[in-house]
Amino acid sequence: GEDVEQSLFLSVREGDSSVINCTYTDSSSTYLYWYKQEPGAGLQLLTYIFSNMDMKQDQRLTVLLNKKDKHLSLRIADTQTGDSAIYFCAEKGNAGNMLTFGGGTRLMVKP
Amino acid sequence: NAGVTQTPKFRVLKTGQSMTLLCAQDMNHEYMYWYRQDPGMGLRLIHYSVGEGTTAKGEVPDGYNVSRLKKQNFLLGLESAAPSQTSVYFCASSPTNNEQFFGPGTRLTVL
Numbered sequence: 001g002e003d004v005e006q007s008l009f010l011s012v013r014e015g016d017s018s019v020i021n022c023t024y025t026d027s028s029s030t031y032l033y034w035y036k037q038e039p040g041a042g043l044q045l046l047t048y049i050f051s052n053m054d055m056k057q058d059q060r061l062t063v064l065l066n067k068k069d070k071h072l073s074l075r076i077a078d079t080q081t082g083d084s085a086i087y088f089c090a091e092k093g094n095a096g097n098m099l100t101f102g103g104g105t106r107l108m109v110k111p
Numbered sequence: 112n113a114g115v116t117q118t119p120k121f122r123v124l125k126t127g128q129s130m131t132l133l134c135a136q137d138m139n140h141e142y143m144y145w146y147r148q149d150p151g152m153g154l155r156l157i158h159y160s161v162g163e164g165t166t167a168k169g170e171v172p173d174g175y176n177v178s179r180l181k182k183q184n185f186l187l188g189l190e191s192a193a194p195s196q197t198s199v200y201f202c203a204s205s206p207t208n209n210e211q212f213f214g215p216g217t218r219l220t221v222l
Contacts, residue, residue, distance in 0.1 A: 008151065035213075042115075042201055042213035043154070088153060098144075098169065099211065101153035 002026040006089055006102035013110050018076040020105045022089030025070065032065060033099065034074045035088040043088060046074070076107075084109045113137055115214035117202050123220045124192045132187040132217050134202030140212070142205045143185035144169075145177060147198040148216075154201060160185055192221045 003025045012018045024032070029051050035043040049056045049063045049072075056063045062075040072091075076083055089102040118133040134143065141162050146154040146169075156169030158177040166177045174196060176188045185204075189196060197220050203211040 004153070040216075042215045043203075044213070045210055048210070090154075098156055098159065099154075101146075101155075103151050103153040 002091070002093065002100045004089055004091055004100050004102035006087075006105045008103070009106050009108070011108045011110065012079050014079060014081055016079055018074075018079045018083070018107055018109075020074045020076075020087050020089075020107065022072040022074075022102055023070055024072065024089070024091045024100075024102075026091055026093050026100065027070070028094045029070075029091040030094050031092045032063075032072050033088075033090040033092070034061075034063065034072075035090060035101075037086045037088065037104070039085075046087075079107075079109050081109045081111060083107060115202055115204055115212050117200075117214040117217050119217060120215070121218045123222065124189075125222050126193060128192050129188070129190050130192065130219075131189075132200055132202075132219075134185045134187070134204075134214060135183055136185075136204040136212070137183060138204060138206070138212065139182070140204035140206050141182075142207070142211075143179065144203045144205075144211065145175070145185065145187045146201045146203065147171065147196075148201060149198050157187065157200075192219075194221045197221045 033048040034046045060077045086104040090099040144159040145157040160179040163182040202214040205211040
């Protein structure tokens with residue numbers, strides 16, 4: 001099956017930028033997503049990008065997609081302690097509505 | 112508008128016991144999903160449904176059954192629980208486009 005990989009952990013200082021990376025194997029991906037999960041809660045959709053786009057910006061969030069390398073990144077500008085959470089990358093292929101998730105990256109923001 | 116709700120929030124079972132997890136959504140979504148979340152593995156799709164009366168297997172369906180008798184409800188059943196089914200279970204729903212909305216999760220422990 002298809003695979004989505006993420007690094008396990010990222011630590012940054014408050015006010016710095018955070019960059020969370022994701023790689024995937026499905027060459028037929030149509031949409032790629034970033035979800036945020038706070039402790040004890042479900043997943044919250046942060047943003048998504050269509051596969052024919054290179055970049056999408058939404059306030060402090062910037063998503064970059066390199067389709068050739070199958071690499072997706074999420075940049076959070078001016079990272080705050082409230083951004084501490086687990087961030088999941090997910091991709092949707094061109095068949096059905098199923099998502100394949102990465103293992104999640106735990107972001108820790110130090111004051 | 113409650114979104115996606117899950118019942119119960121927590122449950123402890125003994126090996127061999129059965130139980131049913133209930134997911135309900137009030138957004139009139141066609142698609143509904145059951146995932147399990149295990150440490151470092153992201154979310155894995157157990158079963159899903161593309162409409163009332165339909166169900167299909169996901170990535171890890173063994174040991175689980177589902178039913179979608181009403182559009183707003185998606186039930187996940189464990190007929191004979193095993194310790195390997197200790198996990199956090201998330202339900203999600205989506206309209207026929209892309210975004211999946213997640214419930215808060217059910218934490219299940221099988222002793």
